[in-house]
Amino acid sequence: MQYKRFPLGGLWTNGYLFWDEKGRAFFVDPGGEAREVLDFVGDKGLELKAVLLTHGHLDHIVGVRDFLPFVGGEIYISTGDAGMLRHPPEAMQVALRMRCDGVADFHEVSEGMELVVGDLRIEVLETPGHTPGGVCYLIREGDESILVSGDTLFAQSVGRTDLPGGDQAKLDDSLRRLSSLPDALRVLPGHGPETTIGKERRHNPFWPV
Numbered sequence: 768m769q770y771k772r773f774p775l776g777g778l779w780t781n782g783y784l785f786w787d788e789k790g791r792a793f794f795v796d797p798g799g800e801a802r803e804v805l806d807f808v809g810d811k812g813l814e815l816k817a818v819l820l821t822h823g824h825l826d827h828i829v830g831v832r833d834f835l836p837f838v839g840g841e842i843y844i845s846t847g848d849a850g851m852l853r854h855p856p857e858a859m860q861v862a863l864r865m866r867c868d869g870v871a872d873f874h875e876v877s878e879g880m881e882l883v884v885g886d887l888r889i890e891v892l893e894t895p896g897h898t899p900g901g902v903c904y905l906i907r908e909g910d911e912s913i914l915v916s917g918d919t920l921f922a923q924s925v926g927r928t929d930l931p932g933g934d935q936a937k938l939d940d941s942l943r944r945l946s947s948l949p950d951a952l953r954v955l956p957g958h959g960p961e962t963t964i965g966k967e968r969r970h971n972p973f974w975p976v
Contacts, residue, residue, distance in 0.1 A: 768887070768908040771807065772955070775799030777865070778826040781957055783915055785906060786813050791885030793817040795904065795915050796957060797830030805833065816884045817841040821917025821957060822898040823851025824930075825859050829867045840872035843882065845893065847900020849875050856931075876902065894919040894945065896938020897926030903945070913953045914964070920945060920954060922962040925973045943975045 773782045776799025784804060786792035792813040794804060808815050815837045820828055823844060828851070831842060844852050855867040876882070882889040890905040897918045904915040918926035919941055928935040950965025967974055 768906070768911045768913060770913070770955075772961075773804050773807075775801070775804075775830060776826055777863070779958065780826045781955065781959075782830070783955055784808070784813075785884075785887055786811075787885040787887050787908060789885055790814055791816055791887070793819060793884045793887070793889075794834065795819045796821055796827040796917065797834060798826045798828075799830050801830045801833035805837070808837075817843060817882070819882070819889065819904055819915075820844040820848070820852065821903065821915065821919075822901040823848030823855075824898065824918070825855055825863055825865045825867050827917065827957065828852055828855070828870075829865050831870055832868060835870075840874070842870060842873035843876050844873060845891075845900035845902045846875040846877050847893075847895060848898050849873070849900070851898075892944070894938075894941035896928055896934055896936075896941045898930075899932045899934070901926070901941070913955060914945075914948065915955045916945075916957065918957040920967060920971075921956045921959050922954075923967070923971050924959075925971070926957075939975060942973065946975055 770785045780798025783795045790813045853869045876891045878893040880891040888907045892903040948964045952964045954962045
């Protein structure tokens, strides 16, 4: 499986570009201006098929419109966070000093759905808590798997729950769900370095007992 991390925007949100051997690609969480990503796509001769969003916070969606000429309506976000993509909260735009226009043409995803981009298969795991509709994406190609965790799980930390829509009890339940995944599974979080489920099981102070 081929992928590249792009830290984007003022909060250095991790966006991830994945592609298969035939160059069919998708991008997860465009948190800032996307010129670097699009230049890379062009240089590599990739065919950008879709944009996936782990949740609806501005620092994960603000660059979506840069991708519209390439993917059209092939944008995916959970049903629980769809409203934030349609109508990004004005108060958060002011607080983060980000201007973000809403997007009306997209697809809503929910638990257990599978998306396919070329040889890449993407399973939707609902992991609310940081936001009402937070999801992780379990991406598979052949025998290889990677989890894109958004702001649900970080290296030795977790997403905050003190913002509107946050719920600590739900986040705890989501972490318990992730604890059933294999230790060797690589985890690509929305901020900070990548990790594995096993490392978080051993070292994350928020990990469920």
